[in-house]
Amino acid sequence: MTQPVAKRFPTPSIDRLPDDIRTRLLAVQEKSGFVPNVFLTLAYRPDEFRAFFAYHDALMDRDSGLTKAEREMIIVATSAANQCHYCVIAHGAILRVYAKNPLIADQVAVNYRKADLSPRQKAMLDFAVKVALHSHSINDADFPQLREHGFSDEDIWDIGAIAALFALSNRMANLINMRPNDEFYVLGRVPKS
Amino acid sequence: MTQPVAKRFPTPSIDRLPDDIRTRLLAVQEKSGFVPNVFLTLAYRPDEFRAFFAYHDALMDRDSGLTKAEREMIIVATSAANQCHYCVIAHGAILRVYAKNPLIADQVAVNYRKADLSPRQKAMLDFAVKVALHSHSINDADFPQLREHGFSDEDIWDIGAIAALFALSNRMANLINMRPNDEFYVLGRVPKS
Amino acid sequence: MTQPVAKRFPTPSIDRLPDDIRTRLLAVQEKSGFVPNVFLTLAYRPDEFRAFFAYHDALMDRDSGLTKAEREMIIVATSAANQCHYCVIAHGAILRVYAKNPLIADQVAVNYRKADLSPRQKAMLDFAVKVALHSHSINDADFPQLREHGFSDEDIWDIGAIAALFALSNRMANLINMRPNDEFYVLGRVPKS
């Protein structure tokens, strides 16, 4: 495959990026074996790149009542609702890795209501998709329902904020026509022996 | 009016905020005469606060082919499409100030298609609302249409990215039930003599 | 501003109108200080003008369990749902005046669910918006819910009928591209001292 990583805006070459951004890209490459295209394409605007990943890290790396896999589920379910090619494929891969479950990402992407999830996780995704698609109708009655499933107010902020951040991310990926790296499609599909 | 600034999560007191955040709030207060509630409510999560405002500044303060008023139009039109109470009222005020036009914000909020805007500005808002509501259907044919109105590729990124950032912001404001300060409702309605 | 009051159909001059219509316009002008454009534009068809205002007066001037401000809330909320430029701006002004509240109209226009309203008023607007957007799904179960908030059957008719009348009015304003008078934007924003 020699498809461009994104078709509508230039992709900067790694060696001409600001030091902090190049360092981050090389660290990711070291860890994953490739540079996810979201890093390359967003680096076209360094300040926006830095803000996006600062936001991402604040939510995805923090201590939370949500597991890392659950946070990825939110991304996959809401990105599927927005038909975001990049985010469903890339975060689907990450979800498989974190959940150590080769089936879960495709299930959540097609229809999370039928996925192999706990009632608590389905309630989490119901709320995340509401934030993604109908945030104007969020109301006070949503909160006790989530608390009944054991979510704290901090957890609810996390659910909502992740859905909100990927509302941004989905729109940027759709704007840029960002292409997921081929590596993501198979990542985590076969449990490592 | 003694309504709380937001009803679902705690609002930190200014004197207990991290130094950089408190400094920013006091600077805004100095300039505007009040602290917009978005600063108070998002400061509950300092790292997310910093990322949000870094993103905001990267887009709203940069040199751009879009005027400051046009960038606010994008925020008002897309926030109205998302029924975001805080963003329509607060950024409506800022739009009136930048555009020196007491009517424009309400017009854009109700139906930008009928507002006193140039065809170029309506094309800009058509695309911004597409990014806000139907980003999956953005296609290559959208770009030459925008270029015909004189928008460069950098401008198109700006239109899309502002719509994307406020997709995030609208969802956070709806999650938190953020309340616009009373001051915003009248700001810019009467041209200063 | 020298924008035309409506762009798609002729606007008759006041001195050539039938006597009864001219008399009504002059009375409104006497009271308000200006002639709202809805009077000028609808006067193009005198018989329809007379029927519209007869309907309007029958609902808006009658003794009702709904206050005058509440009736205007119905108009603003349903007209916002229909993105009717004229009705949101003009009746927003009247709402501010009747409610003696400079904030309420913008709140109801953006998202009445988050406005400073009583639960009874929110239930009233939930039903009004249902009539405006999904009247085919009105069912018997809606009625006891409204009665629990203290609405009589007469009140329910009033809510529904006002939403229905402005379903007509919004469509006519959108057809004609009716322009709200500049005066409406500021009316009632500053409490008179």
Place this chain on the structure above:
Amino acid sequence: MTQPVAKRFPTPSIDRLPDDIRTRLLAVQEKSGFVPNVFLTLAYRPDEFRAFFAYHDALMDRDSGLTKAEREMIIVATSAANQCHYCVIAHGAILRVYAKNPLIADQVAVNYRKADLSPRQKAMLDFAVKVALHSHSINDADFPQLREHGFSDEDIWDIGAIAALFALSNRMANLINMRPNDEFYVLGRVPKS
């Protein structure tokens, strides 16, 4: 069948109605052989009754570039879009009578795009349904398209105003749960010999 004419509000008895309204009902009964339920149910509020029928007569009885059958087509198509039981059945009958065509009403009610209509009539209904469902998006480009089919500006007002009046009527019928008279179902189905 002994179903009530409407289930949610009282239906006044004819002999207790104001003179002008009773006279109108008796005239209709004389002409049609029965009193259509819209007359009985709306007579519950005499002033609104008078305004509604004044509006109706102003549009439906005036000289117009639209035939009487075409005006009824607008009512049937937009009432079907609103799933209004009364208006589709009752005006479907009137359409059959005016058009002297036993098939046309059912065709227009199910999907006017596939009905036995001229391209001019389909363009008329496209616009009427736009007014009924998406009036906020009416724009200047709609007008030359209609003029190409031979519609004058007066005709366009008529199309829009009839769609607007029945936006009101459909909502009232759905609010009241108005029941069409059994007579309407067969009227005009068999050409008189």
Place this chain on the structure above:
Amino acid sequence: MTQPVAKRFPTPSIDRLPDDIRTRLLAVQEKSGFVPNVFLTLAYRPDEFRAFFAYHDALMDRDSGLTKAEREMIIVATSAANQCHYCVIAHGAILRVYAKNPLIADQVAVNYRKADLSPRQKAMLDFAVKVALHSHSINDADFPQLREHGFSDEDIWDIGAIAALFALSNRMANLINMRPNDEFYVLGRVPKS
């Protein structure tokens, strides 16, 4: 009327059809007095014809907890939701015949929620329309609600499967632009004496 039975694909002549299909058409003609156009138009592809009618007969002729009239109600209600000209008109006729009720088909077609049906039948149609329009959201909670109305699991399969088969049928009729025979419009409107 000399309209073609369908406008976009050829309609085979009866005498050139495979024997089994011609036999079925002649049997229907014998029984009904005319050949419904669905037989003529689908016969263009004999294998698909055979599969469709095998599916149809399996569902519509089987012993079921649903009466034949109830099964036709499902077809009329879901076909109206899909705006399928052929199916609403043709199966509306069959519904009138089976139900021995000249009003019911038009009522179900316009808005089954207001038709002269039992609560059980309305619950059946609520579920059928959910299958037709929002099948992704069918969930386990739908089943006990239907069982409370006396539907067995076999009945629920029947409701869902009929809605599913006519999801296919509606799309084929819309693809082909299939025209209902004129005979259907009046069938069953006058009770036979």
Place this chain on the structure above:
Amino acid sequence: MTQPVAKRFPTPSIDRLPDDIRTRLLAVQEKSGFVPNVFLTLAYRPDEFRAFFAYHDALMDRDSGLTKAEREMIIVATSAANQCHYCVIAHGAILRVYAKNPLIADQVAVNYRKADLSPRQKAMLDFAVKVALHSHSINDADFPQLREHGFSDEDIWDIGAIAALFALSNRMANLINMRPNDEFYVLGRVPKS
């Protein structure tokens, strides 16, 4: 994984099925190494099973201007629009196998507009999704557009009929809560060496 193949209706055991159905299941098992759950779950109703697979074979095995991979694309794209868990996963696998492309199924499932497809294939899927979601608006103008991409009328029938058949299939799978076999998730992801 020991999840049931479907949760809402019984799944018959293979040895108690009618001979013809058991033979078909064993043949599939022989070829694929497992029995796809759609065979097991639909076999609960033998007559409907036979009709469904007769329809399937008539469309999917016939000589056609559409390749086998293109026919599977139609299934994946329309099933994703209907959020059908079973069909997206199972037919996604078959699409990968026929297309010898490990990426294409996920791309088509998330957003076919951004998949690695030819303009002809995107036009095919635009029409298939229109049949799936908005078949009432199919019009004569759709046909020349498809012919410009080289589709014959027979091909157009095939596109529409496959979309129609899977409109049925998606609804049955959602009704039954049919579960895709685990084998489908990895099938065709790694090109055979």
